[in-house]
C-alpha cells in the first residue's frame with residue numbers, strides 16, 4: 001500500500017513486473033482478458049505434475065476445471081452439509097466441555113485459542129468432505145497428514161519469496177502423502193462404496209467417455225491435496241478475522257447476534273441449516289467486509305501477458321510483462337471506498353450509500369481462475385459463524401487484541417504466531 005501511496009496505482013517493481021491497484025486494470029487482467037497465471041505458479045508444481053491451481057496452461061486448466069466442477073456445484077455442496085454439521089457439532093461439544101471445566105473451577109469464562117480451534121475445524125471439514133478421512137483435529141489437535149501439508153505450505157511460502165531460486169529446486173511429492181492418499185483412493189475404488197464427497201466426483205471421472213477427462217490416481221492425489229491446502233486456512237482465517245473485527249466492534253456484533261437469535265433451529269435440530277443462513281443480510285455483510293480488509297491472497301494475484309496490450313485504455317504494456325494484482329490495495333483504497341480502512345458491514349447492505357465498488361473487490365479472484373471453492377467457503381463460513389454466535393459469548397483479551405494487529409502473509413493471510421486467545425462462555429440456547 002505504501003508503494004501505491006508514493007507512486008500511484010501502477011508501480012514498476014522490476015523491469016518486467018507491475019504492481020497494480022487500479023480497479024479497471026485489475027478487472028481487465030483478471031476478468032475481461034482473463035490472462036494466464038504467471039510463471040510463479042510453476043514453483044508450486046510437484047514432480048512437474050500440474051494441478052488445476054498451479055497450471056499456467058489455459059487448455060489444460062479448462063479441461064481439469066470442467067471435470068472437477070460438479071464437486072463444487074451448489075446442489076452437490078448441499079448434500080455435503082451433513083458432513084459439515086457433524087464437525088460443527090464436535091466443535092460445539094469440545095468448546096462446551098472446556099467451558100464446563102472452567103465453570104467447575106469457579107470461572108464463568110474459559111480461555112481458548114480460537115485461531116487453532118477454527119483451523120482444526122476447517123481441516124476436519126475438508127478431510128471429511130474432500131476424501132472421507134477423519135483427521136480428528138478438534139479432538140486430538142494433530143494428524144500427520146495436515147502436519148505434513150503444513151510443512152509443505154511453509155516451503156511454498158519460501159518459494160514465493162525466492163522465485164529465482166525456487167525454479168531450480170526439484171520439487172517432489174512427499175512420499176507419506178502419496179502413500180496415504182493412494183491407500184484412501186484405492187480402498188474407495190476396490191470397495192465399490194460410494195460416498196458423497198469431492199473424491200467421489202474425481203473417481204467417477206474414470207468412467208468419462210473422453211479419455212482426457214479421466215483422472216489417473218496420481219492426478220486425483222494432487223488435486224485433493226490442493227483442496228486441503230486451498231480449502232482450510234483460507235476459510236478458518238477469514239472466520240477468525242471476522243470474529244476479531246466483531247470483538248473490536250461490539251455494535252456490529254450485537255446486530256449480528258440479533259439476526260441469528262431471530263432464527264429458530266428447524267425441527268429437533270441443534271444446528272442451523274445453510275438454507276436458513278444464506279440470505280441473512282448482516283451475516284453476509286460481515287463476511288464481505290472482512291474479506292475486503294483481509295483478502296487471503298494479500299501477496300497479490302499474478303498474471304502475465306504474452307502480447308503487447310493497453311491496460312484500461314491508458315497504459316501501453318509490452319509482451320511478457322507480469323502483473324501483480326494487489327487486491328489488498330484496491331479493496332482498501334480511498335479512491336474506491338468511503339472510510340476505506342474502517343470495518344463497516346453496513347456498506348454491503350441493500351440500502352447502503354455509496355454502494356460498494358464491486359469492480360475493486362475480488363476476494364475470490366475472478367475469471368476462469370476464480371476460486372472454485374467459493375460456494376463451499378460461504379456455506380462453511382456462514383454455518384460456523386452462526387453456530388459460534390448462537391452458542392457462545394466471546395470476550396476479547398487485551399493482549400490478544402494487541403497481537404492481532406501483527407498480520408502475516410504466508411500462503412494465506414494470518415495472525416503472527418497463528419494463535420488468538422479469547423474468553424468464551426456458554427449462552428442459554430433454546431432448541
Ligand code: HEM
Nearest residue numbers: 052053230231234235238296363364365369371372373377
Ligand atoms: C474464504 C475462503 C476462500 C477464499 C477467500 C479463497 C480465495 C481464492 C483466491 C483468491 C483464489 C485465486 C488464487 C490465485 O489466483 O492464485 C482461489 C483459487 C482456488 N481456490 Fe479458493 N478461497 C477460499 C476457499 C476455498 C475452498 C474452501 C476451496 C476448496 C474446497 C478452494 C479451492 C480453490 C482452488 C482449487 C483454487 C484454484 C482455482 C483455479 O485456478 O481454477 N478455495 N481461491
